[in-house]
Amino acid sequence: MKSLRYLILALVLPFSAPAFADLNAFSCEPHWTSLLAEVGGSHVSVTTASGAFNDPHFIQARPSLISAMRKADLVVCNGADLEVGWLPVLMQQGARDTVQPGQPGFLDASQSVQLLQVPTSVDRAQGDIHPYGNPHFQTDPRNIGAVAGELAKRLAQLDPSNAADYQKRYADFKGRWDAALAKWQQEATPLKGMKVIAYHDGWVYMQNWLGIDAVGFLEPKPGIPPSPSHLAELLAKIKGEGVAGIIYTPYEDEQAPEWLADRGGIPKAVIPDTVGADNDKDLFQFYDLMLAQLLKLHGGGK
Amino acid sequence: MRIRSSIAFAFGLAACGAAQAAPQTGGNAFNPGVSLVLNGTWASYPTEAGHRQMPGFMLGEDAGLPPQGFGLGESELDLASNFDNLFTGFGAISFHESHGEDTAEVELAYLQTIAMPYGLQMTAGKFFSAFGYQNARHAHVWDFVDQPLVYEAFLNTQYSDPGVQATWLAPTDTYLLFGAEAFSGDHYPAGGAGHSGNGASSLFMKMSQDVGDSSTWFAGLSYLSARSVNRPSLGSQDPDFSDASQLDGPVFTGTSDIAGADFVWKWAPHGNFYEKNFVFQAEYLHRSEKGSVSANPCPVGSACTGGSAYSGNASGWYVQGAYQWMPQWRFGLRYDRMSSDNTVAGLYQPAQLLGNAFTPHRESAMIDFSNSEFSRIRLQFNRDESGLKPANEVMLQYIVAMGAHPAHTF
Numbered sequence: 018m019k020s021l022r023y024l025i026l027a028l029v030l031p032f033s034a035p036a037f038a039d040l041n042a043f044s045c046e047p048h049w050t051s052l053l054a055e056v057g058g059s060h061v062s063v064t065t066a067s068g069a070f071n072d073p074h075f076i077q078a079r080p081s082l083i084s085a086m087r088k089a090d091l092v093v094c095n096g097a098d099l100e101v102g103w104l105p106v107l108m109q110q111g112a113r114d115t116v117q118p119g120q121p122g123f124l125d126a127s128q129s130v131q132l133l134q135v136p137t138s139v140d141r142a143q144g145d146i147h148p149y150g151n152p153h154f155q156t157d158p159r160n161i162g163a164v165a166g167e168l169a170k171r172l173a174q175l176d177p178s179n180a181a182d183y184q185k186r187y188a189d190f191k192g193r194w195d196a197a198l199a200k201w202q203q204e205a206t207p208l209k210g211m212k213v214i215a216y217h218d219g220w221v222y223m224q225n226w227l228g229i230d231a232v233g234f235l236e237p238k239p240g241i242p243p244s245p246s247h248l249a250e251l252l253a254k255i256k257g258e259g260v261a262g263i264i265y266t267p268y269e270d271e272q273a274p275e276w277l278a279d280r281g282g283i284p285k286a287v288i289p290d291t292v293g294a295d296n297d298k299d300l301f302q303f304y305d306l307m308l309a310q311l312l313k314l315h316g317g318g319k
Numbered sequence: 320m321r322i323r324s325s326i327a328f329a330f331g332l333a334a335c336g337a338a339q340a341a342p343q344t345g346g347n348a349f350n351p352g353v354s355l356v357l358n359g360t361w362a363s364y365p366t367e368a369g370h371r372q373m374p375g376f377m378l379g380e381d382a383g384l385p386p387q388g389f390g391l392g393e394s395e396l397d398l399a400s401n402f403d404n405l406f407t408g409f410g411a412i413s414f415h416e417s418h419g420e421d422t423a424e425v426e427l428a429y430l431q432t433i434a435m436p437y438g439l440q441m442t443a444g445k446f447f448s449a450f451g452y453q454n455a456r457h458a459h460v461w462d463f464v465d466q467p468l469v470y471e472a473f474l475n476t477q478y479s480d481p482g483v484q485a486t487w488l489a490p491t492d493t494y495l496l497f498g499a500e501a502f503s504g505d506h507y508p509a510g511g512a513g514h515s516g517n518g519a520s521s522l523f524m525k526m527s528q529d530v531g532d533s534s535t536w537f538a539g540l541s542y543l544s545a546r547s548v549n550r551p552s553l554g555s556q557d558p559d560f561s562d563a564s565q566l567d568g569p570v571f572t573g574t575s576d577i578a579g580a581d582f583v584w585k586w587a588p589h590g591n592f593y594e595k596n597f598v599f600q601a602e603y604l605h606r607s608e609k610g611s612v613s614a615n616p617c618p619v620g621s622a623c624t625g626g627s628a629y630s631g632n633a634s635g636w637y638v639q640g641a642y643q644w645m646p647q648w649r650f651g652l653r654y655d656r657m658s659s660d661n662t663v664a665g666l667y668q669p670a671q672l673l674g675n676a677f678t679p680h681r682e683s684a685m686i687d688f689s690n691s692e693f694s695r696i697r698l699q700f701n702r703d704e705s706g707l708k709p710a711n712e713v714m715l716q717y718i719v720a721m722g723a724h725p726a727h728t729f
Contacts (some may be wrong), residue, residue, distance in 0.1 A: 023678060055685065067590070068589060070532075070589035070595075071591050072591060072593045074593070077729060079535050079729055080494030080496075080526075080527035080537060080729055081528060083494060084488065084489075084494045085492075087490065102727070105726075106727065106728050109407055109431070109433060110431050111488075112432065112438070112440045114405075114433065117434065241691055242693065271648065272596055293392075
């Protein structure tokens with residue numbers, strides 16, 4: 018009887034939840050949720066499809082996300098095929114005409130940045146590679162800044178009555194972001210030239226930003242889990258090349274990094290690739306955390 | 320013929336779109352997403368088990384096991400693309416090899432709206448009915464090599480027919496979908512496209528919610544009503560192939576009403592499916608059939624001589640779980656059970672319908688390894704007591720996909 022009451026409550030509550038926001042946004046990854054909060058403020062209510070503990074390649078096309086898509090006025094995603102395994106299903110079943118690719122309601126963030134590692138030829142024997150280039154570009158905060166301008170434009174276009182406010186919020190964010198970038202650049206000086214081994218080849222933008230050198234990956238091919246023989250090769254590399262440490266995300270299995278760090282006698286560090294892995298509440302705190310973890314690694318893990 | 324022309328129409332449209340657009344790319348940029356899924360099996364079981372007989376049930380021709388030894392299972396060539404800003408579409412040609420005979424058929428060919436207001440969506444063409452949970456799932460995403468027994472017996476493994484579907488997605492945070500379908504009724508559990516080619520229809524509702532950031536439940540209620548005019552069924556053992564049955568069983572004319580309830584629970588710590596996940600799935604189906612059975616097809620529209628009046632109630636359920644305990648590796652268990660209560664009044668008393676005291680059941684266990692998202696190898700064991708003679712069945716299967724990245728529904 019009690020459980021029936023809960024069931025009824027669970028069914029009715031969502032109906033009665035009033036919508037205060039002017040726009041409903043669907044964010045594929047938490048960094049866009051945070052950016053939407055910066056630029057959109059209370060005008061925008063956001064549903065986020067993934068979290069810091071999810072591999073963004075493998076999100077289940079949960080029906081709740083279809084319901085969110087149905088109501089969305091704006092969809093913001095990394096794009097470049099990062100979400101190709103699940104977003105098309107949500108798009109099709111949510112069947113919202115105004116957020117289909119090509120519409121103003123669909124913001125493909127990869128269109129606003131310069132993608133790296135665009136392959137000249139693609140073959141799945143190379144692993145699960147992305148034909149448009151590496152889609153993990155949020156690991157360089159300069160790319161967030163590049164998308165912010167486009168986001169402000171879209172918000173103003175979709176919700177003209179608040180256009181002035183979006184512009185104001187964007188200008189305010191831009192000022193704080195540029196200051197933070199300068200601060201991070203300074204803090205990260207010791208990281209230049211640091212050699213690391215990463216779990217997945219998903220850090221090229223961070224490497225590019227900070228001058229870090231990824232000399233190997235735990236995955237023998239993108240999307241293929243580490244194998245013992247490949248780990249043995251990496252171990253030899255650690256001995257030979259002066260690798261500072263091993264980095265992996267909160268959603269990657271820590272067994273292989275742990276094994277390799279132990280055997281190689283080097284530290285390892287969890288580097289989140291989006292907002293929310295720890296106490297970081299927004300984009301600023303996320304990059305603070307990323308840098309703190311990398312600096313710790315550089316200092317020998319202490 | 321109708322099916323073939325609709326797919327030709329669909330592909331023709333897609334080709335038109337490609338030809339008009341972006342001449343500087345040579346037209347390739349607008350090619351539909353193409354993927355080829357190959358599904359092969361190796362199976363070992365006593366021949367009686369392959370000659371599928373489930374006392375109490377008239378089975379459709381697809382019920383049964385993959386062939387003994389090596390077999391090319393349900394493999395398919397998929398094409399998917401948006402036609403324009405209003406329609407998206409999907410075509411699947413499936414092919415399989417059975418006892419030296421290659422067959423290719425249009426498995427799916429449909430177009431679907433992506434831009435209707437108020438959460439409405441229409442689908443037209445040949446498609447899997449949204450009845451139940453397992454019915455609309457493609458063979459390459461099944462958690463076991465074979466379908467649950469109740470799907471074999473009630474839906475000939477998977478029900479699809481040319482038809483239309485309309486759904487409405489409620490504007491709520493809780494996923495709430497209502498839908499209705501109308502089909503020609505050419506395929507089992509319908510037959511003969513009765514009622515002037517409007518032989519089957521369905522109603523369904525589905526709902527789902529997330530629980531925390533690790534779990535999602537999904538539940539559905541469905542109803543399918545099918546008319547049959549001279550629907551054939553499996554009968555005696557095929558003399559040419561010891562492990563197969565001929566389609567010479569009782570012929571049914573009448574109506575089948577099937578109601579189903581399904582429940583699915585998916586769990587992954589923090590929603591991180593790649594590392595670890597568990598999927599629980601259960602369905603209960605009830606069918607009532609009323610009409611007549613005869614040894615041979617009856618002339619349409621006239622009284623059938625030599626037939627018997629038949630009414631039957633049957634139900635079946637299964638419960639299964641698949642656990643991925645580390646990346647790439649999963650194991651699963653499944654239990655199937657059926658029961659029937661048939662009344663046949665007349666001189667013709669087909670053996671297939673004399674099974675009121677018999678409860679077909681089966682236990683299955685599987686383990687599979689996925690090297691990547693695009694390849695999977697599976698080993699499955701069934702203790703199959705769906706027939707009079709219990710059988711042990713061992714199956715090995717590979718499923719590989721090439722081409723466009725697969726995107727899967729929940």
